[in-house]
Amino acid sequence: MRINEAAQLTIKDIYFPTGDLKEAFRIPAKYTKTGKPRTIYILVPQQREALSNLKAQRLQNRVMLSPDGAYGGLSPESPVFLSLKGKRWQKLAFNVKRYRDIEGKLKETMVCGSLENLARELIKQAGVNGGSSHSGRRSLVTWMDRKGHDLELIQGVLGHSSPDMSLIYIDPWDRRIDHAFKATCRSLVPPQIHYIQSFQ
Incomplete structure (x- = not known):
């Protein structure tokens, strides 16, 4: 999954109304660079644990909660990934990126630089330079x-x-x-x- 696709995910994309984390879901076409939906899997134990920890942190800090307790207590329309500035949680910012496809046609996509920067930092901390x-x-x-x-x-x-x-x-x-x-x-x-x- 592209980092910019992950940045657009909402709670209802990856959680059932019961609050259980899905093992697979369809990423909506509107999130994808190609405009085509596809199936994404959340099977790796470390992925599941990280998402569980993120959910617990949001519940503890009472961030974008569900009014009826569905979706494990989180608002179904809220983004999975948020930015924390000081004590304030907010949605990630996106910018338009223009690029040329394999045929040379000019295209546009939405990019989330802050999430990419975080990914680079985590990869660097894991000992991979330039990843x-x-x-x-x-x-x-x-x-x-x-x-x-x-x-x-x-x-x-x-x-x-x-x-x-x-x-x-x-x-x-x-x-x-x-x-x-x-x-x-x-x-x-x-x-x-x-x-x-x-x-x-």
């Missing part, structure tokens, strides 16, 4: 490719509209390149070279 949420997406799909998952699945995980764009995200793998080269070269037959003698 970002975007490099995490690349690492994930490179790993998936090395595990043998097909390009269609990788495209779906990334939320790309084109498989060509997904290929750009997959880092080359020396062992795979070596194998492909050797497999291709085994079937090659060297050309017969005939030397022509020239007489002076």
